[in-house]
Amino acid sequence: QVRLVESGGGLVQSGESLRLSCAASDTVNDLYTMAWYRQVPRGQREFIAAITTGGNVRYSDSVKGRFSISRDSAKNCLYLQMNSLQPEDTAVYYCYALVDQYQWWGQGTQVTVSP
Numbered sequence: 001q002v003r004l005v006e007s008g009g010g011l012v013q014s015g016e017s018l019r020l021s022c023a024a025s026d027t028v029n030d031l032y033t034m035a036w037y038r039q040v041p042r043g044q045r046e047f048i049a050a051i052t053t054g055g056n057v058r059y060s061d062s063v064k065g066r067f068s069i070s071r072d073s074a075k076n077c078l079y080l081q082m083n084s085l086q087p088e089d090t091a092v093y094y095c096y097a098l099v100d101q102y103q104w105w106g107q108g109t110q111v112t113v114s115p
Contacts, residue, residue, distance in 0.1 A: 014085065020079065021078070030053055049091070
């Protein structure tokens with residue numbers, strides 16, 4: 001059973017930074033692709049960033065250059081460093097894990113950016 005628990009969300013002002021963390025259960029290892037998504041009320045879940053088993057990373061155009069994804073395999077943690085936050089970044093942010101055809105989601109953490 002895979003368990004993903006996000007933390008680090010909160011309320012910040014425009015231009016500030018936040019770092020989200022996702023603690024994964026011990027069953028998650030480097031064979032898993034990990035990613036971050038976000039969702040606004042009544043909106044679809046939007047891809048933000050991913051890190052593959054080989055350590056390759058990719059980002060959505062909306063966050064490229066501002067957000068950075070990383071993972072600490074020793075701690076089984078995934079991170080999302082978010083800089084230069086804007087009000088349009090306000091959303092619930094979800095951690096995601098994928099291996100083979102199996103996928104899991106965390107419960108989400110709210111990020112709110114005030115103007």
